[in-house]
Amino acid sequence: MARRPSLLLPLLLRVPLLLPLLVSSAAGPGTRLLILHPLYPGSHELVLRSLGERLAAEHGFNVTQVRWLSDRSPPVPANSSVEVLTRTVEGSALTGGLVDEAGRFLVPGAHLWRRATFPAAFVATLGPHCADLLGDRRLLARLRRRRFDVALVDFVCNECGLLLAAALRLPTVGFWGMRFAGPDIVPTQALNLPAVTPTAFSGLPPVMTFVQRLRNAAQVVADRLLATLRGGIPARPLSDELERFMQSSGEHGVVLFSLGMTAFDPDAVPQQFVDAFVSAFSRLRQKVLMRFSAARVAQIPSNVKIVDWLPQVDVLGHPKTRAFVTQCGIGSAMEAVYNGVPMLAVPIFVDQHENALFLQHRGLAIAVDRFNISTSLLETSLQRLLYTPSFRLKTRRAAAMWSRDPSAATERAAYWLQLAAGFGSLEPFHLMDGHLSWAQFWxxxxxxxxxxxxxxxxxxxxxxxxxxxxxxxxxxxxxxxxxxxxx
Missing domain, CATH: 1.20.5 (Single alpha-helices involved in coiled-coils or other helix-helix interfaces)
Structure with missing residues (x-):
């Protein structure tokens, strides 16, 4: 089988001026796109389906999305232009009890609130996941009949998706939904200097001491040995109920509380964490909009509204929003920066710790440790975030700089997907370092x-x-x- 090239869309993609000369003969309207996810994609499923719908509407793409069912999988809208193929696996095929009898992946939300935040049993799911995905001959035959032009693969923990794209002989464009660092990006030839770039999941700040740089360098060497779409979404009008709540806040505005979607389970959040935040919110002059479970709060303060779901991007883009309490996933952080909203960062797992420390270093957020939460700490941090002008000024400046970007994310995604589909190999844009050993590279x-x-x-x-x-x-x-x- 011939090896097909792969291409990664990094978070801050910039396109060389030479490329428009090539794309004119590439695949255009009618491009058949296959989106492949890992066993549990979390919020990436919604992100890539939304991208697929925009590509279909604006560029005439025909999009098929393959996802795995979990106990947190959102329903697929009936009017979606993306065809969604939902798969399940047999629970007996996996270890650690991460799959139920119906074949749904069970998100280990409670595990994330422990200090060891990555369940080892999840690694054991990769082998059975690949065997189930690649061993289904009917699925392979069905996908081959579609004659896809290009695959968009969610790279995070998705070696199986890459293997499926290779089995279908498809050129591959990767979606990377976290910080662009760590062992997974080694094959992309991206340069991350260990003196200035904390590697993935290290929990290190952007400005490191000697000991931290030593630790980071050791992890980078280990990563090499083992070895984004990004863009603004304009805010849409809120529902009448939410709009009335936002307007009722008056001059003080609204604080938004949301801990994301990936692996978030309100029932798994420790009670002292919930009580500390609710108590701190009750002391604010602002109103607070929480995406949480009302059943977990014994007494809801008069200035707090709790909902099961909310349109996060639209609320962040509302002029009444003053601050954002977030787990600091890359998607939430970028949405807040795009809309100029300062953040109280409460990182929970994977890359969120480095994201929080980086945003704090830039003056866009205040980071707090979820294991040392108290009402007084939260109240002090929120008051500082709300009433220190520098936070608002810096986030607005970052938003203004972002708004100067002349290219839309959808346009950029369509460009690379059509380029890969039309030309396959993009070797002229590869860095010439694949032949180097790690000693030669450094x-x-x-x-x-x-x-x-x-x-x-x-x-x-x-x-x-x-x-x-x-x-x-x-x-x-x-x-x-x-x-x-x-x-």
Whole structure:
């Protein structure tokens, strides 16, 4: 089987000026796109389905999405232009009890509130996931009959999706929904200097001490050995109920509370965490809109409204929104920055800790440790976030800079997808470093040669100096003996 190329859409994609000259003959309207997710995609399922719907509406794409059913899978809208193929797996095929009898993946939400936040049993699902996906001959035959032009693969924990795209002989464009760092991005040839870029899941700040840089460098070396769409979405009008609530806040505005979608379970959140936030919210002059479970709150303050679901992007884009309490997933963080809303970051798992520390370093957020939450800490942090002008000014400045981007995310996605579908191999844009070992990549061989040359030169210089000093000393000694003989 011939190896087909892959292409990654990073979070901050910039297109070289040369590419428009090539895309004119690439696949155009009617491009058949296959979207492939891991066993549990979380919010990425909604993101890529929304992208698929916009590509269908604006560029004439025919989009099929393959997803796996979980206990948190959202229903597919009846009017969606994306065809969704929903799959299940047998619970006996997986370890750790992460699949129920109906074949649904069970999101381990309670596990995320422990200090060890990544369940080891999840790794054991990768093998059975691939066997089930690639072993279904009817699925493979069905997908081959569609004659797709290109695959859009959600890269996070989705080796199986990449294998399926290879089995279908499709050029692949990757979606990376987290920080662009860590072992998964090593094959993309992206350069992340360990002195300035904390690697994935390290929990390190953007400005590191020597010990932190040492730890980060060790993890980067380990990553190499083991080895985004991004864009603004304009806010839409809110429902009448939400709009009335937002307007009732008056001059003080609204604080939005939402801990995302991926692996979030309101019933798994510790009670002391809930009580601390509700108590802190009750002391604010602002109104608070919480996406949470009202059943978990014994007494809801008069200024707090709790809903099971809300249009997060639209609320962040509302002029009454003053602050955002978030888990700091990459999607939520980018939506807040795009709309100029400062954040109180409460990271829970994976890349959220590095995201929170980076945003805090930039003055766009205040980060708090979820294991050291108290009412007084939250109240102080929220008051500082709401009434310190620098937070609002910096987030608005970042939003204004973002709004200057002349290219829309959908246009950029359509461009790369059509380019990959039309030309397949995009070798002219590959970095020429695939042949290098890690020692060569970091110029350790060059450093070694230079070091040997410098040491050799230094030793030679010392030897010459020693010879000269000895000759001079011998000459002085000879002259002294001659003088004594003459006398």
């Amino acid at each position: 110029l350790l061989d060059v450093v070694a040669v230079v070091a040997v040359a410098m040491v050799t030169a230094l030793v030679g210089l010392c030897f010459c100096c020693r010879r000269c000093c000895r000759r001079r000393a011998m000459g002085t000694y000879t002259k002294g003996i001659g003088k004594k003989a003459n006398s």
